Amino acid sequence: MHITLRQLEVFAEVLKSGSTTQASQMLALSQSAVSAALTDLEGQLGVQLFDRVGKRLVVNEHGRLLYPRALALLEQATEIEQLFREDNGAIRVYASSTIGNYLLPEMIGRYRRDFPDLPIELSVGNSQDAINAVADFRVDIGFIEGPCHSADIVAEPWLEDELVVFAAPDSPLLEGEVTLSRLSAQPWILREKGSGTREIVDYLLLSHLPQFRLGMELGNSEAIKHAVRHGLGISCLSRRVIAEQLESGKLVEVTVPLPGLNRTLWRIHHRQKHLSNALLRFLSYCTIS
Template sequence: MHITLRQLEVFSEVLKSGSTTQASVVLSLSQSAVSAALADIEGQLGVKLFDRVGKRLVINEHGRLLYPKALALLEQASEIERLFSHDSGSLKIGASSTIGNYMLPAMIAGYRLDFPETPLELNVGNTDDVINAVADFRVDLGLIEGPCRMPELITQSWLDDELVVFGAPDNPLAGKNVTLEMLAAAPWILRERGSGTREVLDHLLLSQLPDFNLVMELGNSEAIKHAVRHGIGISCLSRRVISEQLSSGSLVEIRLPLPPLVRKLYLIHHRQKHISNALSRFLTYCKELV
């Protein structure tokens, strides 16, 4: 049995119109096409759905039994069409921790005001986690803090982000003209390997401090801020992450004998990923921030 939505639509309209002639006008079909569709569905069901009374079609017990089922199926089909008429399918975003925790909440709030019909899911992890999620099609788009070297992923430069070395207000390096030797001797608290912050910091700063004093690795920027505030050591995070603490004075910036530590943030998606209207809108929204 292969009953089609078009046949159910013809049946329903004939029921409402009372004739194949009127139904053909409403459906923009020929009368012969309407009659053929009605005959086909009756043939598949093995019953007559209407009693023929002169030129009129009067619904019978079989038609009355079918009508609510047909109407429900047609309404569900219309819901499916409406669901995707504006490409409002759900959007899954993966973001590394600095972006996901400190940048995306405000971005998503603004995006939701403009596109409230698009369900959006955010998954936060370190940069390696996000890259793997994009590669496995578990998320539609990744926003990361470190470079991506997977050839199957498209990487687009997005925003500049400044890294800041910081300590507690009473740290011995606070307010000093520090040297590389002083930095190497200080106790360091760093993000774990695999995070974008750590990879960029290894390249921009720690490569110049070959014997630096690493006392702790933590997988969370908030934990690092608290550890530094309690005097365990110094660290380096995005200025966006510690801006409130720098403003309040609970943490202080340590000036480096180096140029500013600036890294790129990136947008990544799979080369074979279909760029839906919903994803295209979010990409445009991100790029408007540049």
């Protein structure tokens, strides 16, 4: 059986108008097309839905049984069309921790003010977690802090970000000139392997030190900030992450004898992912105000 929505629409209109002529005018179809659709529907069901009384069609017990169910299906189809016409589907986002905790909340807040009822699912992990989620189609879009090397993923430059070396206000490192050898002697508190921040710090900073002393690895930036503030070592994070602590004096920026520690933040999606209007609309809000 292959009943179509068009056949049900024709049946419902014929019932309301009482003739195929009136129904054809309402549906903008030829009378022969209306008659053919009704005949085909009756043939598939194996029953007549109308009694033919002269040129009139009078609904019978079969038609009365079908009518409320046909209306329900047509209403549901209209709801489905409206749902996707307005792009109301949930948007699934995966962001690395710096982006998910310090950048996206403001952007999502702006989006929600304009579209308060549209759902967004935000997951936060490290950059590799975000890449894996995009690769497996578990999310629609990802935001990461380092380059992506997967051939299946499209990575586009998104925002520029500055990394800052920082220490506690009473750190011995701040006494005198900061040299590469003195930086090498400090215990470093860093993000874990797989973190985009860690990959960039390794490349831009630690690769220039004559040696490297790892104090500890921690899974999130908040833990690193607290560890540095309590004198357990020094670290390097996005300026956006430690802006409040630098302003309050709880942490102090360390000027290092290296070129600017700047990096690109990336937006990623699967190469075979269709970027819907809803997704493109959300991405238009993902900018720095």
